Amino acid sequence: MTTTAVPTAGPREAVVAAPAEPDADADAAPLLRTAGLRVAYRTPHGEHLAVDGVDVHVAAGELVSVVGESGSGKTTLVQGALGLLPRTARVEGSIALSGVDVTRWSERRLARVRGSYVGYIPQDPGTSLNPVKRIGTQVLEAVVLNQRPDPGSSRAERRDAAVEALRVAGLRDPERVSEQYPHELSGGMKQRCLIAIALAGRPRVIVADEPTSALDVTVQRVILDHLERLRTDLGLGVLLVTHDLGVALDRSDRVVVMQHGRVVEHGGVGDVLSRPRDAYTRRLLAAAPTRHSPRLRATVVGPVTAPAPAPPPDPGVPPLLEAVDVTKTFQVGHGRARREIRALDGVSLAVVPGRTHAIVGESGAGKSTLARLLSGVGAPDRGHVRVGGVDLADLDARARRDVRRDLQFVYQNPYTSLDPRFTVERIVAEPLRAFRVGTRAQQRDRVVDLLEQVALDPAHLARRPGQLSGGQRQRVAIARALALEPRTIVLDEAVSALDVSVQAQILQVLVDLQERLGLGYVFITHDLGVVRQVADDVTVMKDGRVVEAATVDALFDDPREVYTRLLLDAIPGGAR
Amino acid sequence: MNATPLLDAPPLAAPVAPAPARATSPAARRVRAVLRTPSLLVAWVVVLVVVGWALAPGLFTDVSPLTGDASASFLPPSAEHLFGTDRLGRDMFARTVHGTSTTLSATLIAVLVAFTVGALLGLAAGYLGGLVDTAVMRVVDVFLAIPSLLLAMVVVTMLGYSTQNIALAVGISSIASFARVMRSEVMRVARSDYVEAAHGLGVRRSGVVWTHVLPNSLGPVLALAALEVGTAVLAVASLGFLGYGAPPPTPEWGLLVAEGRDYVAVHPWISILPGLLVAALVLSTHRISTWLRRRAEEVA
Numbered sequence: 066m067t068t069t070a071v072p073t074a075g076p077r078e079a080v081v082a083a084p085a086e087p088d089a090d091a092d093a094a095p096l097l098r099t100a101g102l103r104v105a106y107r108t109p110h111g112e113h114l115a116v117d118g119v120d121v122h123v124a125a126g127e128l129v130s131v132v133g134e135s136g137s138g139k140t141t142l143v144q145g146a147l148g149l150l151p152r153t154a155r156v157e158g159s160i161a162l163s164g165v166d167v168t169r170w171s172e173r174r175l176a177r178v179r180g181s182y183v184g185y186i187p188q189d190p191g192t193s194l195n196p197v198k199r200i201g202t203q204v205l206e207a208v209v210l211n212q213r214p215d216p217g218s219s220r221a222e223r224r225d226a227a228v229e230a231l232r233v234a235g236l237r238d239p240e241r242v243s244e245q246y247p248h249e250l251s252g253g254m255k256q257r258c259l260i261a262i263a264l265a266g267r268p269r270v271i272v273a274d275e276p277t278s279a280l281d282v283t284v285q286r287v288i289l290d291h292l293e294r295l296r297t298d299l300g301l302g303v304l305l306v307t308h309d310l311g312v313a314l315d316r317s318d319r320v321v322v323m324q325h326g327r328v329v330e331h332g333g334v335g336d337v338l339s340r341p342r343d344a345y346t347r348r349l350l351a352a353a354p355t356r357h358s359p360r361l362r363a364t365v366v367g368p369v370t371a372p373a374p375a376p377p378p379d380p381g382v383p384p385l386l387e388a389v390d391v392t393k394t395f396q397v398g399h400g401r402a403r404r405e406i407r408a409l410d411g412v413s414l415a416v417v418p419g420r421t422h423a424i425v426g427e428s429g430a431g432k433s434t435l436a437r438l439l440s441g442v443g444a445p446d447r448g449h450v451r452v453g454g455v456d457l458a459d460l461d462a463r464a465r466r467d468v469r470r471d472l473q474f475v476y477q478n479p480y481t482s483l484d485p486r487f488t489v490e491r492i493v494a495e496p497l498r499a500f501r502v503g504t505r506a507q508q509r510d511r512v513v514d515l516l517e518q519v520a521l522d523p524a525h526l527a528r529r530p531g532q533l534s535g536g537q538r539q540r541v542a543i544a545r546a547l548a549l550e551p552r553t554i555v556l557d558e559a560v561s562a563l564d565v566s567v568q569a570q571i572l573q574v575l576v577d578l579q580e581r582l583g584l585g586y587v588f589i590t591h592d593l594g595v596v597r598q599v600a601d602d603v604t605v606m607k608d609g610r611v612v613e614a615a616t617v618d619a620l621f622d623d624p625r626e627v628y629t630r631l632l633l634d635a636i637p638g639g640a641r
Numbered sequence: 642m643n644a645t646p647l648l649d650a651p652p653l654a655a656p657v658a659p660a661p662a663r664a665t666s667p668a669a670r671r672v673r674a675v676l677r678t679p680s681l682l683v684a685w686v687v688v689l690v691v692v693g694w695a696l697a698p699g700l701f702t703d704v705s706p707l708t709g710d711a712s713a714s715f716l717p718p719s720a721e722h723l724f725g726t727d728r729l730g731r732d733m734f735a736r737t738v739h740g741t742s743t744t745l746s747a748t749l750i751a752v753l754v755a756f757t758v759g760a761l762l763g764l765a766a767g768y769l770g771g772l773v774d775t776a777v778m779r780v781v782d783v784f785l786a787i788p789s790l791l792l793a794m795v796v797v798t799m800l801g802y803s804t805q806n807i808a809l810a811v812g813i814s815s816i817a818s819f820a821r822v823m824r825s826e827v828m829r830v831a832r833s834d835y836v837e838a839a840h841g842l843g844v845r846r847s848g849v850v851w852t853h854v855l856p857n858s859l860g861p862v863l864a865l866a867a868l869e870v871g872t873a874v875l876a877v878a879s880l881g882f883l884g885y886g887a888p889p890p891t892p893e894w895g896l897l898v899a900e901g902r903d904y905v906a907v908h909p910w911i912s913i914l915p916g917l918l919v920a921a922l923v924l925s926t927h928r929i930s931t932w933l934r935r936r937a938e939e940v941a
Contacts, residue, residue, distance in 0.1 A: 440841060441841075442837070442840075442841065466843050469841065469842070469843045470843065473841070473842075474838070474841050476834050476838060478834065481833055481834040481835065482834040482835055482838050483835055483838075484835045484839075484852075484853050484857065485857070486856055486857060495839065495842055495844060496842040496843060496844075499842055499843045499844040499845070499848065500843055542838075545838075545842070549842075549843075
């Protein structure tokens with residue numbers, strides 16, 4: 066273990082000196098600075114410029130956010146700052162730590178600085194810890210590598226250092242956690258363990274790459290609070306990379322907006338918010354949903370020129386889709402470890418034509434289980450699911466299949482819900498073929514028509530999913546769901562995997578379609594900002610139960626339950 | 642060992658110029674990718690030459706494989722007799738070339754049997770699950786527990802000695818590995834969102850299996866088939882060597898090696914050159930299989 070500490074003569078002197086030496090003029094130079102950084106990847110199709118002349122600096126006690134959508138070069142910038150770029154990358158410009166240029170440093174020299182000078186918090190806590198080692202061992206590894214405790218220090222002393230690191234990272238019971246394995250911890254706890262590992266080397270700068278993107282909003286809030294506290298209390302510099310403009314505006318001193326590898330906007334939070342200079346920043350600001358976003362209105366007025374506001378729920382209209390007191394339990398484990406998990410417990414809701422019913426809640430609330438039951442996959446243990454007044458349980462397989470024509474489903478991840486071998490045309494035509502609707506030629510016309518409805522160029526007909534962007538794929542999935550002219554569509558986190566600007570486009574497409582076709586939507590999401598934009602009715606769920614159900618305005622303006630208020634307060638972007 | 646003779650064939654490859662046109666069709670790009678990787682190029686050349694021998698042996702040698710000149714026995718390899726001559730003065734190169742079709746057709750039949758039966762069993766087990774899965778996989782486990790060469794020998798003994806029966810036996814003994822790979826792939830694909838989506842759209846079960854599950858699970862199984870060609874060549878040659886196959890004087894690779902084994906100390910080329918050819922073919926199919934698997938992964 067400690068063999069890594071054995072010095073090899075020569076260049077090592079400089080290595081040890083480098084991070085220490087700048088202490089003298091630490092006030093002058095920022096902790097981390099990139100100047101004119103250009104990173105290009107060599108690919109079979111020529112060079113791809115991922116980062117193009119980026120200047121970013123982080124001073125002590127400063128929290129700087131880098132915001133951008135996928136493909137903007139955020140991650141490449143982080144890897145560059147940490148010296149973790151792959152071999153295929155060509156780097157120009159300079160990266161300096163406390164004024165010392167480390168751009169040309171060898172991998173060995175950089176490795177000494179990582180952890181002890183620059184700490185790194187990775188994106189996905191679920192995959193960033195070694196699943197077969199105890200947390201304590203993993204933190205200890207970071208402590209031994211970076212703090213270089215006395216060779217004479219006892220095991221117990223080192224262990225204490227690891228436990229202390231976990232305590233600083235904000236874990237309430239660090240002794241117990243250090244004895245546990247990653248799978249025994251929740252996502253938020255795992256992310257804190259990663260923070261502990263990043264802090265173990267007592268770094269001066271922390272680089273956090275989307276540290277909360279995989280977490281629930283309430284957990285995200287706690288983790289970000291903690292990062293802010295580290296900055297204030299320990300005087301660390303923090304470089305926070307995020308796709309969420311709301312998070313960046315809430316938390317940082319300065320914001321750097323990136324697009325296509327370039328910095329398009331750079332300034333204090335107040336300036337960027339009140340006077341965005343760049344068109345792209347303005348677009349991002351407009352697209353990012355917040356607690357106070359207005360309801361989206363249809364842009365295209367349909368044949369029936371109805372007034373814009375959504376129709377109020379009419380008691381005379383029977384619901385399209387209805388769950389009555391639905392309960393569902395799952396058996397997990399085998400033998401003695403076998404136990405029951407109650408995923409849904411007495412849940413009721415109704416979806417009416419022309420309105421959107423949102424189901425919100427954090428992970429584990431039972432949203433997806435409910436979505437599957439509503440779309441006729443599986444059956445509830447107790448209670449009823451009715452489609453157009455007919456109980457699904459009373460139907461045989463054939464009748465169920467016919468009911469499906471009225472009820473379609475759009476999945477969260479457009480990268481897995483489309484067969485990679487099918488062309489767009491075949492994907493969208495699949496339901497038409499399954500129910501033998503029309504001739505081949507008619508089916509083709511219908512597919513072209515459907516693509517136009519979701520604002521996708523018919524030139525994409527012959528493409529395969531691999532050749533489309535995430536937003537385009539989700540449009541294909543929506544077109545497929547529309548093919549049989551359903552009356553209800555269940556959307557399970559259908560925009561969560563998309564960039565905000567793409568998300569805004571898809572939401573607009575959905576709102577327009579609703580206006581034109583009078584569709585009822587079940588909109589499942591964890592993002593309350595989006596709910597405000599598209600929903601008419603909201604059901605808040607927690608641990609398989611309905612916490613609160615109300616119209617969207619009532620819920621946002623006058624939440625009755627504590628949990629609802631907690632969720633609403635945790636929506637990022639409150640700074641606006 | 643001295644690997645030079647087995648690489649005698651590849652020189653055909655050298656003159657092949659790098660792809661001349663800037664063609665951009667997928668096929669052209671694939672050909673260019675092969676040309677850029679020398680080991681893959683050598684592997685393809687070996688396989689193509691051997692296939693050529695099997696299809697049209699007359700094009701490669703005009704010497705009879707069956708009649709020899711007794712006065713010219715045990716001649717070492719030379720320009721006239723590339724692989725030397727045997728006890729009866731028969732040209733070993735001609736015998737090897739003419740023996741290719743026997744060995745190769747047996748191999749292909751074996752792989753075809755293993756692939757078809759194994760893939761169907763795996764598809765049924767993986768997609769239907771439950772009792773079908775348990776039943777099929779326990780039988781497969783039994784097959785896996787018996788060494789495949791031993792199993793093949795048992796089957797040939799039951800069916801009678803002939804090359805066709807060798808092919809069947811080798812095929813049956815490798816059904817199990819195909820079934821396993823196919824089952825795990827089918828289970829992965831059957832769980833995917835697009836398969837669930839297809840069910841949700843109202844596509845019938847049989848339609849889902851043929852249009853979504855089967856095409857998306859075949860990639861790794863095809864790569865295994867390429868790998869299995871190599872293994873099957875070895876198995877067919879081994880059984881031929883042991884005398885379970887075609888009777889002499891029919892030229893067959895395993896038999897050629899067996900005929901030379903009494904003279905290995907004095908006239909080693911009789912056994913070694915056909916043996917090296919088997920080795921070269923096996924290595925080449927392995928190389929191609931790796932390439933196929935990588936491509937399947939890239940698609941997925």
